[in-house]
Amino acid sequence: QVQLVESGGGSVQAGGSLRLSCATPGYFYSSKCMGWFRQAPGKEREGVASIYTRSGSTYYADSVKGRFTISQDNAKNTVYLQMNSLKPEDTAMYYCAADRGPCDPASMVISQFGYWGQGTQVTVSS
Numbered sequence: 001q002v003q004l005v006e007s008g009g010g011s012v013q014a015g016g017s018l019r020l021s022c023a024t025p026g027y028f029y030s031s032k033c034m035g036w037f038r039q040a041p042g043k044e045r046e047g048v049a050s051i052y053t054r055s056g057s058t059y060y061a062d063s064v065k066g067r068f069t070i071s072q073d074n075a076k077n078t079v080y081l082q083m084n085s086l087k088p089e090d091t092a093m094y095y096c097a098a099d100r101g102p103c104d105p106a107s108m109v110i111s112q113f114g115y116w117g118q119g120t121q122v123t124v125s126s
Contacts, residue, residue, distance in 0.1 A: 009120030047108025
């Protein structure tokens, strides 16, 4: 069973920053689409950003473009989500997910991601 381990969530005021981390086993990390999803209470889970660990190519949802940055550290088998200029509407449980093979460059489809972390809470107060 592959474990994706998230960390870095917390509470911050609007305009602040947080960085989420997602660590994967070394044998699993190569050539995977790694993504971050979020789910707010009463809302559907939505894709936020993804990165293909082989090429570094990225995708961002329109709602986070220019504020969030997804990156990777191949030596640590870890993917990060740097979140700046946070807004109250960014409040959600954030999940790391993985899919075999390249990422879809235009979207993030939940059903395509077969591996999930336990989630980390991000709360942004106004």
